[in-house]
Amino acid sequence: MTPVxxxxxxxxxxxxxxxxxxxxxxxxxxxxxxxATLDELLAPAPxxxxxxxxxxxxxxxxxxxxxxxxxxxPGAAKEAKELRARQEATAVSWWLDRMVAEPSATERxxxxxxxxxxxxxxxxxxxxxxxxxxxxxxxxxxxxxTELANAMLVDPAMLVWLDGRKNTVKxxxxxxxxEFMELFALGVGNYTENDVREAARALTGWTVxxxxxxxxxxxxxxxxxxxxxxxxxxxxDARSFVDAVLAQPASARFVAGRLWARLVSADAxxxxxxxxxxxxxxxxxxxxxxxxxxAAEPAFVDSASTLVKQPVxxxxxxxxxxxxxxxxxxxxxxxxxxxxxxxxxxxxxxxPSVGGWPSGPAWLSTSAELARLRLAELLAGKxxxxxxxxxxxxxxxxxxxxVLGVGSWTERTRNALASVAGDPAxxxxxxxxxxxxVVSG
Amino acid sequence: xxxxxxxxxxxxxxxxxxxxLAAGATAVTLPQLMDVAQESPLADxxxxxxxxxxxxxxxxxxxxxxxxxxxxxxxxxxxxxxxDEVLDIGNGLGLSPGLAGLKGLWxxxxxxxxxxxxxxxxxxxxxxxxxxxxTASPExxxxxxxxxxxxxxxxxxxxxxxxxxxVLPPLFAGANxxxxxxxxxxxxxxxxxxxxxxxxxxxxxxxxxxxxxxVAKSLTDLMRAGDVLSAATGERGGExxxxxxxxxxxxxxxxxxxxxxxxxxxxxxxxxxxxxxxYSVSLGGFDTHADERATQQRLLTELDGAxxxxxxxxxxxxRGKQVTVLVYSEFGRRVRANGSDGTDHGTxxxxxxxxxxxxxxxxxAQPSLTDLDDGDLKHDTDFRDVYATLLDxxxxxxxxxxxxxxxxxxxxxxxx
Numbered sequence: 001m002t003p004v005x006x007x008x009x010x011x012x013x014x015x016x017x018x019x020x021x022x023x024x025x026x027x028x029x030x031x032x033x034x035x036a037t038l039d040e041l042l043a044p045a046p047x048x049x050x051x052x053x054x055x056x057x058x059x060x061x062x063x064x065x066x067x068x069x070x071x072x073x074p075g076a077a078k079e080a081k082e083l084r085a086r087q088e089a090t091a092v093s094w095w096l097d098r099m100v101a102e103p104s105a106t107e108r109x110x111x112x113x114x115x116x117x118x119x120x121x122x123x124x125x126x127x128x129x130x131x132x133x134x135x136x137x138x139x140x141x142x143x144x145x146t147e148l149a150n151a152m153l154v155d156p157a158m159l160v161w162l163d164g165r166k167n168t169v170k171x172x173x174x175x176x177x178x179e180f181m182e183l184f185a186l187g188v189g190n191y192t193e194n195d196v197r198e199a200a201r202a203l204t205g206w207t208v209x210x211x212x213x214x215x216x217x218x219x220x221x222x223x224x225x226x227x228x229x230x231x232x233x234x235x236x237d238a239r240s241f242v243d244a245v246l247a248q249p250a251s252a253r254f255v256a257g258r259l260w261a262r263l264v265s266a267d268a269x270x271x272x273x274x275x276x277x278x279x280x281x282x283x284x285x286x287x288x289x290x291x292x293x294x295a296a297e298p299a300f301v302d303s304a305s306t307l308v309k310q311p312v313x314x315x316x317x318x319x320x321x322x323x324x325x326x327x328x329x330x331x332x333x334x335x336x337x338x339x340x341x342x343x344x345x346x347x348x349x350x351x352p353s354v355g356g357w358p359s360g361p362a363w364l365s366t367s368a369e370l371a372r373l374r375l376a377e378l379l380a381g382k383x384x385x386x387x388x389x390x391x392x393x394x395x396x397x398x399x400x401x402x403v404l405g406v407g408s409w410t411e412r413t414r415n416a417l418a419s420v421a422g423d424p425a426x427x428x429x430x431x432x433x434x435x436x437x438v439v440s441g
Numbered sequence: 442x443x444x445x446x447x448x449x450x451x452x453x454x455x456x457x458x459x460x461x462l463a464a465g466a467t468a469v470t471l472p473q474l475m476d477v478a479q480e481s482p483l484a485d486x487x488x489x490x491x492x493x494x495x496x497x498x499x500x501x502x503x504x505x506x507x508x509x510x511x512x513x514x515x516x517x518x519x520x521x522x523x524x525d526e527v528l529d530i531g532n533g534l535g536l537s538p539g540l541a542g543l544k545g546l547w548x549x550x551x552x553x554x555x556x557x558x559x560x561x562x563x564x565x566x567x568x569x570x571x572x573x574x575x576t577a578s579p580e581x582x583x584x585x586x587x588x589x590x591x592x593x594x595x596x597x598x599x600x601x602x603x604x605x606x607x608v609l610p611p612l613f614a615g616a617n618x619x620x621x622x623x624x625x626x627x628x629x630x631x632x633x634x635x636x637x638x639x640x641x642x643x644x645x646x647x648x649x650x651x652x653x654x655x656v657a658k659s660l661t662d663l664m665r666a667g668d669v670l671s672a673a674t675g676e677r678g679g680e681x682x683x684x685x686x687x688x689x690x691x692x693x694x695x696x697x698x699x700x701x702x703x704x705x706x707x708x709x710x711x712x713x714x715x716x717x718x719x720y721s722v723s724l725g726g727f728d729t730h731a732d733e734r735a736t737q738q739r740l741l742t743e744l745d746g747a748x749x750x751x752x753x754x755x756x757x758x759x760r761g762k763q764v765t766v767l768v769y770s771e772f773g774r775r776v777r778a779n780g781s782d783g784t785d786h787g788t789x790x791x792x793x794x795x796x797x798x799x800x801x802x803x804x805x806a807q808p809s810l811t812d813l814d815d816g817d818l819k820h821d822t823d824f825r826d827v828y829a830t831l832l833d834x835x836x837x838x839x840x841x842x843x844x845x846x847x848x849x850x851x852x853x854x855x856x857x
Contacts, residue, residue: 122689163730171780175730306652364659416641420634430638435653
């Protein structure tokens with residue numbers, strides 16, 4: 001294990017607990033040091049003012065046909081769909097702005113939890129509910145995992161996504177109870193099929209009001225009987241189900257492992273590391289304490305602990321480094337930005353399944369690299385690169401490295417970039433496609 | 442194929458389906474595959490297997506429907522089809538009304554149905570059960586897919602199998618070889634100095650971090666893919682972005698749309714004589730925990746609308762006549778409806794096998810609706826029996842090597 005130097009370690013903190021350095025930030029943070037930077041990143045962030053999306057799209061009224069059956073009104077359906085698309089674009093642009101502008105770990109953890117409790121607008125079909133979930137992830141994503149898990153289990157968007165709102169005493173629906181244990185809080189192999197069925201009963205009765213954007217428990221739909229979940233027999237409801245799941249020793253280890261994979265290394269943590277992480281996580285499931293423990297692990301500063309940036313991390317980091325605000329892009333560029341993210345395979349609010357996004361080399365497909373190159377060209381063209389123009393061509397290659405916070409170029413990359421150093425926009429576009437920038441080193 | 446051409450494709454990884462896979466995929470372009478077809482076309486009479494994966498857990502009981510069985514009607518009154526709604530295939534069974542084209546293939550005896558396919562100790566997790574079907578290893582977790590092991594065993598040529606999906610499905614990952622992936626949409630590179638600089642970024646740097654080396658490799662793959670935009674692959678790709686409410690209701694377990702576009706690509710490749718023996722395509726959206734009937738029927742209609750013309754088209758050429766199609770999902774669903782007018786994760790479900798070589802008919806028995814295992818169907822046929830026969834009869838390979846000594850067979854699938 002070879003530790004990286006403190007400047008690189010500090011840059012890693014910015015890469016993994018934030019979205020990389022803004023111009024000049026790395027110098028400042030490196031002077032302050034690793035420990036002080038960690039403290040600053042984990043300091044409470046100011047509350048976020050959510051954008052006003054307006055009222056949710058009304059469910060299109062159905063017209064009565066002559067035979068008495070209802071028929072969809074295609075005009076109203078189209079209108080509702082367009083409204084949702086505008087609301088979704090507003091919400092995503094607002095969130096990307098936050099990633100680009102907010103220096104604390106709050107947005108990065110919100111992003112992590114979005115991939116963990118992966119919920120997609122594809123089925124929810126309400127940007128209002130998606131934004132509300134996003135706000136909950138932000139408010140609770142730095143505190144107690146117990147509270148976060150409780151909130152997610154009865155979150156309106158989640159109740160739509162995993163059919164929790166259709167789960168009633170008459171006939172339980174297992175989608176939410178299963179995925180909660182398998183993917184959110186416990187891990188596959190740590191529960192039985194009977195636990196899934198019993199837990200579904202514990203989660204019965206929740207309803208969603210799309211107009212109000214809220215969830216409520218309807219006692220007439222709730223199963224108040226005795227259930228046995230993970231060996232605990234009680235008249236379980238959502239909260240006591242969470243308690244039963246989180247009381248399992250496998251739960252803390254599972255959650256710590258998920259954060260490790262995204263923030264530290266693609267190689268699974270050894271058991272002694274997991275012991276230390278779960279000790280820090282503690283009975284209160286303190287997320288910040290767990291993040292501190294992750295950053296304190298020798299592996300966090302091991303030179304081998306490199307991670308391929310996810311597309312959104314790459315794009316947000318790039319816009320942060322270049323001083324671009326996503327919401328300030330003109331309509332055409334905004335469309336290219338969302339098309340670029342789609343082409344790279346990662347659109348916020350639309351994870352591909354409840355399992356979240358893949359990691360590591362799965363992002364490196366031919367078509368995704370092409371989308372990356374196109375987006376790099378677009379954003380480099382929108383950036384103010386006048387600062388580069390004063391330098392010599394050789395000086396520009398190093399100046400771009402500084403702007404992006406890359407430690408050093410390989411000879412290969414230095415030579416490649418030198419060939420386009422005459423044009424600052426091409427230089428920047430090529431630099432951000434380089435292996436040194438695409439991977440958080 | 443000459444050695445040089447072959448070596449062009451044997452270079453490392455473009456896409457990796459999942460982190461746990463052993464080998465990564467090689468990205469190829471349609472013109473590259475067509476070049477190979479010119480140089481060394483598929484031998485006449487060589488079988489070709491097209492695998493269609495239905496993601497999300499397709500409800501078998503509303504696909505091959507025991508509509509006349511009172512236990513079926515009682516278990517899911519809101520969801521059940523009436524006998525006069527389904528397409529009768531005898532023995533009290535009928536196909537979903539969405540499968541009119543497949544009913545035609547059934548009548549022509551080109552469709553074999555394995556109604557009760559599964560495996561011992563079924564797992565109800567999408568991700569685990571799909572992994573079991575794709576690795577063909579119910580007992581232990583392995584890092585290779587069944588057709589990936591077939592690729593390993595038959596010389597390690599990544600062009601032996603082609604995935605027309607954006608990411609490599611685990612079934613195509615071998616220990617040493619992974620199938621090639623072909624994006625449904627073409628690739629068109631920008632031109633000029635920037636692209637030349639990016640090409641230079643793709644060269645190997647000795648001693649570089651492995652992740653960075655992978656990025657460099659993917660840039661090289663992109664350049665190799667070249668400035669190709671094919672009408673055959675580009676025209677219908679846009680369907681993937683379609684906003685389809687019925688489909689989206691079952692979307693929480695992943696998978697693709699635009700099955701017709703994927704199968705068009707496969708048909709073009711087969712007819713051109715591309716020497717690939719196996720293709721993978723997929724359709725997602727089958728996780729129908731709620732409001733199932735319309736959603737699933739809509740998806741089966743899409744499957745039928747893509748698959749029927751494909752099978753008919755294949756029947757029209759000598760190469761196409763060697764094609765056999767396999768359709769499966771990671772599990773069926775619970776017998777009893779769940780009160781959301783949907784069904785939860787179940788166990789056994791039907792497999793479809795079709796083509797000119799296939800002996801149409803029922804393989805094995807429809808699972809009992811009264812002799813259940815904790816509310817779930819008991820499987821009648823191990824899915825590996827079907828795999829074994831496909832490996833032998835379509836791919837001409839020894840199944841024992843690929844399936845870890847699994848003994849079962851489903852030889853009635855093919856005409857003698």
